[in-house]
Amino acid sequence: MTKPRVRFAPSPTGYLHIGGARTALFNWLWARKTGGTFILRIEDTDQERSTDEAVQVIFDSMRWLGLDWDEGPHVGGDCGPYYQMQRLDLYREHAERLIREGSAYRCYCTREELEAQRNKLPEKKRAHWVYPGTCRERRDEPNLPFVVRQKLPREGHVAYTDLVCGDMNIPCDTMQDQVLMRSNGVPLYNFGAVVDDVTMGVTLVARGKDHLINTPPQILLYRALDAAVPQFAHLPMMLTPKGEKMSKRLADQQGIDVPVGKYRDKGWLPDALLNYIARFGWGSGDQEIFSRDELIEKFDWSHVGNHDGRYDTKKALWVSAEHLRKRSDDDLSAMVLPFLASRGLAVSPTDARLAPAVRTVRPRSSTLADMADAMDFYFRDEPAVDAKAAEKFLTVEAKGLLTELAAVVEGLTGEVNEVAYHTAVEAWLVSKGLEIKAVAQPARVALTGRTASPGLYEVMAVLGQAVTVARLRKAAA
C-alpha cells in the first residue's frame, strides 16, 4: 500500500489563520502518523491579494508551530515548483486538454456582459444568477480574450464518501460551468488545486468544510483528466463564540486571536496551540492535554466530528497554562527572556534569580507574557508600586512593623533560603504576639508593589537578603 501524500495549500493573502493552522495540523499529523508525505504548496493565483510578505508569514508561522514540510518551498521535491504562479504552463496544458476532449470550453463573454445580465435580475435574485452557457457549444475561435469554463453534465449526480462527512451525493444541475482559467491565463482555485493535486500525487485532501461544495465539480475534473480521485476529509468550521465565521474583524470584536503569529507574540507554547486546535473537532476519550507525539499517535479521522464548533478563549488559555506547567524551570527561563526583554528588562540568561523566579510565577501564568508580567518586580531596581495598595497597606503602624521586619531579615546569617526567612519571621512574630496576617500585605506591597504575588518567603528568597531589606526599609520610610 502506498503511503499517503497530503498537503496544506494556503493562499498568502495576510497571515496564517488559526483555522488554517488546524487544517495544516491535521494533514501533518496524518503524514507523520502514517509515514506519509506532507506537502506545502503556495496558492498565490489571486494576484490582487497575494504578497511576498504574506508568504513569509506563512513560513514563519508553520515553523513556529513546528509543522515541517517534506516537499515545498525551501525543501524542494520531485513535484515542484510549489508556487502556483510558477506552474502556469501546467495549467494551460491541462486546460487545453480538457477543451480538446470536450470537458471544458472557451468562453468569450466579457465580464461586463455577464454583469449586465446579472443586473437585469431584481436585486434579491442576483445571488442565484448562473452562467447561462452561452459559449458552451461555440465552435469558432475568434481572436478575443476568453476564459476557460468547465463543461458540466446537465444531469446526473456526483457521489463520493467523505472521511468526515460520510456519503455525499450532489446533483449536477446544482453546479454551474465555473471558470477554470482567467483570461490572463492564471487558473482559479478549483482548477489549480486539482491540477496540482493530480500532478503532485496527493492521495488525501483534508481542508475546511467551506470547500465541501467545491468537491463535486473537482471530482468531475479528476475524472476528465483520467486521474485517481483522492480521498476527501472536510473539517468542521471554527466559528467565533457567537457562532459566526471567524473573520478578522469579528474575531477582533470578540477578543479572539485569529493570526497564528498573535499566539507566538502573546507567549503561547506552540505545542499548546496545537493541542487546543487539535481538540477542536477531534477528541480521544477523556484526554484533554496531549503532547505533540501523543497527537501523532492518537490522531484518527474516525474521531473527527462533523459539526462546527465555537472558539472558547477561556478553555484555550487553560490549555496554554497546562502546557506551561509541564515545562521545566530552565526551559521556561530561556523562553521567557524575550518577553522580559520586550518589557525593558535585560535579564541575563545566567542570572541566578531567573529559574527560581520562574518557579514562583508558573502556577499563576497562562502564557509566557503573563509570566513576564508576573516576574517584573524581581528584576526592576524598584518595584512598580500600586498606589492604591500602598495607601491601603503602608500605614504608619505597618511601617513600624516593616522596619522591624527589615532588621530581622538583615540579622540572618549563614545560608539564607526560603526556610530561613520563614523560621526567622515566625520567631519574630511569636515574640511580638502577632500573626503573619499583620504584616503579610504590607510586606508584599513593599517587596512586589502589588497585593497579589507568590508567597512572601519565596519572594524573599529570590530577591535575596540585601534587596529584601532595602525594599522593606524603603517602604517603611
Next chain:
RNA sequence: GGCCCUGUCGUCUAAUGGUACAAGAUCGCGGGUUUUCACCCCGCUGACACGGGUUCGAUUCCCGUCAGGGCUGCCA
C-alpha cells in the same frame, strides 16, 4: 432564494437501539487549603432542538419542522 453540511450541559468533546439517574474537560457557583493571588482538593448547577414514524424499546435509525453554519466570484 437555491444547494450542501450540522444540531448532546454556556463551550469543546464522550458514549449508546435496552447495565445509564447521558460521561469528561472548560467556564460559572459554593466550600476546603492558605500570608495575598494562583495552583491544588471537594462539591453543585447544567444537555440529547421540536414533531412524527420504524421498533417490544430511540438520545442513538428514518422523515418533517425549526435553528445554526457554509457555498452561491475571472477569491481561496
